[in-house]
Amino acid sequence: MCGFVALFTPGARPDAELVQKMTDALAHRGPDGHGVLIGDGFALGHRRLAIIDLEGGHQPLFGLDERMAIVFNGEAYNYQSLQPQLPGPWRTRSDTEVFLRAYETHGIAGLTPLVGMWGAAIWDGRHHELAVFRDRLGVKPVYWAALAGGGWAFASEIKALLQHPGVDRRLDAVALEQLLTYRYVPGPRTPFVGIKMLMPGHWVRANNRGLHLERYWAPMPCPASISDHEAELLFSKHFDDAVRLRMVSDVPVGLFLSGGIDSAAVLQAMGHKEIHTFTIGFKGGEADDEIRYAKETADLFGAQSHSILVGPDDYAAHFDAYAAQLEEPVLNDSAMALHFLSQLARKTVKVVLSGQGADEPLAGYARYQGEVLAPWLGSLPLQRLRPWVERLPLGERTKRAFRSLDTSDPVARAIRIYAVFQEEEKLSLLRPDLHTPYSVATPLHRLHAEVPHLSPLGRMLYADTRMWLADDLLLVADKLTMAHGLELRVPFLDHRLIELLESFPDEQKLRLTQRGFVTKAVHRRVMAARLPRAILTRKKRGFTNPMDVWLRQGLKPLVEQRLLGDSPLHEWLQLKGIRKLYQAHQDGADRRRQLFLLLTLDAWARHFQPGPAVL
Numbered sequence: 001m002c003g004f005v006a007l008f009t010p011g012a013r014p015d016a017e018l019v020q021k022m023t024d025a026l027a028h029r030g031p032d033g034h035g036v037l038i039g040d041g042f043a044l045g046h047r048r049l050a051i052i053d054l055e056g057g058h059q060p061l062f063g064l065d066e067r068m069a070i071v072f073n074g075e076a077y078n079y080q081s082l083q084p085q086l087p088g089p090w091r092t093r094s095d096t097e098v099f100l101r102a103y104e105t106h107g108i109a110g111l112t113p114l115v116g117m118w119g120a121a122i123w124d125g126r127h128h129e130l131a132v133f134r135d136r137l138g139v140k141p142v143y144w145a146a147l148a149g150g151g152w153a154f155a156s157e158i159k160a161l162l163q164h165p166g167v168d169r170r171l172d173a174v175a176l177e178q179l180l181t182y183r184y185v186p187g188p189r190t191p192f193v194g195i196k197m198l199m200p201g202h203w204v205r206a207n208n209r210g211l212h213l214e215r216y217w218a219p220m221p222c223p224a225s226i227s228d229h230e231a232e233l234l235f236s237k238h239f240d241d242a243v244r245l246r247m248v249s250d251v252p253v254g255l256f257l258s259g260g261i262d263s264a265a266v267l268q269a270m271g272h273k274e275i276h277t278f279t280i281g282f283k284g285g286e287a288d289d290e291i292r293y294a295k296e297t298a299d300l301f302g303a304q305s306h307s308i309l310v311g312p313d314d315y316a317a318h319f320d321a322y323a324a325q326l327e328e329p330v331l332n333d334s335a336m337a338l339h340f341l342s343q344l345a346r347k348t349v350k351v352v353l354s355g356q357g358a359d360e361p362l363a364g365y366a367r368y369q370g371e372v373l374a375p376w377l378g379s380l381p382l383q384r385l386r387p388w389v390e391r392l393p394l395g396e397r398t399k400r401a402f403r404s405l406d407t408s409d410p411v412a413r414a415i416r417i418y419a420v421f422q423e424e425e426k427l428s429l430l431r432p433d434l435h436t437p438y439s440v441a442t443p444l445h446r447l448h449a450e451v452p453h454l455s456p457l458g459r460m461l462y463a464d465t466r467m468w469l470a471d472d473l474l475l476v477a478d479k480l481t482m483a484h485g486l487e488l489r490v491p492f493l494d495h496r497l498i499e500l501l502e503s504f505p506d507e508q509k510l511r512l513t514q515r516g517f518v519t520k521a522v523h524r525r526v527m528a529a530r531l532p533r534a535i536l537t538r539k540k541r542g543f544t545n546p547m548d549v550w551l552r553q554g555l556k557p558l559v560e561q562r563l564l565g566d567s568p569l570h571e572w573l574q575l576k577g578i579r580k581l582y583q584a585h586q587d588g589a590d591r592r593r594q595l596f597l598l599l600t601l602d603a604w605a606r607h608f609q610p611g612p613a614v615l
Helices: 016-024 079-085 095-111 173-182 228-245 261-270 286-300 312-326 336-346 366-377 382-391 396-404 410-418 423-429 442-450 456-482 495-501 521-527 533-537 556-563 575-586 592-608
Strands: 002-008 033-039 042-048 068-076 116-124 129-134 143-146 152-155 170-172 195-197 202-207 210-215 253-256 276-282 304-310 351-353 487-489 510-513 516-519 611-614
Touching: 002 016, 002 068, 002 116, 002 129, 016 033, 016 042, 042 068, 042 116, 068 095, 079 095, 095 116, 129 152, 170 173, 173 410, 173 423, 173 592, 173 611, 228 261, 228 495, 228 521, 253 261, 253 336, 261 286, 261 521, 261 533, 276 286, 276 336, 286 304, 304 336, 312 336, 312 456, 312 556, 312 592, 336 456, 366 396, 366 410, 366 456, 366 510, 366 516, 396 410, 410 442, 410 456, 423 575, 442 456, 456 487, 516 521, 521 533, 556 575, 556 592, 575 592
Parallel strands: 170 611, 253 276, 253 351, 276 304, 351 487
Antiparallel strands: 002 042, 002 152, 033 042, 068 116, 116 129, 129 202, 143 152, 143 195, 202 210, 510 516
């Protein structure tokens, strides 16, 4: 796990001092080593976190001759089985060299047998071309920018690109409106006009003819009927293999452990006793029990458990550092927990596994149940009740669910479920000159249109696995673990397991029984033979915290100082709208999502100081 920088500047040799400055901006991702390679029209920079081949895996790394070189961020877990199939000689024992040799020998087809996560750049001197890759599901981020003086720059993080004076750092007004809807900015946009995200499963070639973007992984889900027994056998095989491969390491491997089924399943599959687990709890509220439940699970499998308890003072003290690490404003009030959890884990290990990524392909969230019920509930005259429901003291999540039933369009329904700010709320919050004609639903429409043959639930799972995960949860996980030089691995997002699950019918994921819905159905049946019933039936928790209370108490001074005081947000948002949100929350309404997003956006703007918003 590392960080990389790559430049293609036709007709000009990149400035060595600038390349070093961009590379050094990623020092936190790679505290174990660094390297730079500069030639006519290109440059590669690398910061290394040594996980595999500790002594020999330094980068940039050359291929069979010195016409090709690579900088690599991530892991190709099955490199040992692939190495004998590729030509030698070999300079190292690293997965990086296998990745390079696979491309060097077979081109983009060489990536097909590779299993893993990566952002990588390869300089191909044979064709005077820079090739840049992102893994299939977007576990690792890759950003790129067109440079004002010509050429392109690529990097593992935005802060490296911002070191370059040729990158346009003005605020993208469309991205701002998307953020206020989704809680994150869907790729390929970022908050900066001049910086784009390379999409999952894509690669790009930069050469004298221009920039050529292609998709190399685009499986077409074709669900087919399958018996419960066969589904369980296939899931068990693929899941166990996914965990086994992610144990490959020359340094100790730990686990982020909650009290739920997903991380417990990973712990059971890890298969030996000397595992360190890491858990976080929150001061105030029932979420503190997460530590107790996780310790019970760790004790069950003989693991060594570590935990940390944080509160609103910790959040306030680290808010600015959190925004700088995250680089993109994201509404995820449990995301900062990863900051503290990663600090804790890094004292003991350099690699952790996680149960992240199970809920999206396996229909683990309550919103998926709503999607199944929507056709029936939508036939009721619920729109007549909406004015009454909006006035009732119901939770904000319940109101969003009710709003979503007011349409038969699955994309519009999803937007209303996700939306931090509904359309009418955005109108009263955004400055009038920043409203854009762009439809915030466009990214979802694109993904739904790729799989028109799937059920509404199937399309929702397909879209969430490719957008919600990559642009929110995985982005947060990468940035906040790598900020502490910690590598995070996610077995549930092994692309072979995803392809398998997307070949299963809906009922293997979400099953309606006489007792109600069973989420992650095939997963639960398999784990029934591996885990105690108490874990299987425990209420889904995640990193739940009492943020609604904190915003009225411990974080109240931060809200008043940041949002109601002299905030850069006032360049884009109307102060009266912010005050209205603040007062509503203080009066008992649930506005935690809206306020926390604005706090995050404020901290981001203070740190990165983007230029004026551009429509």
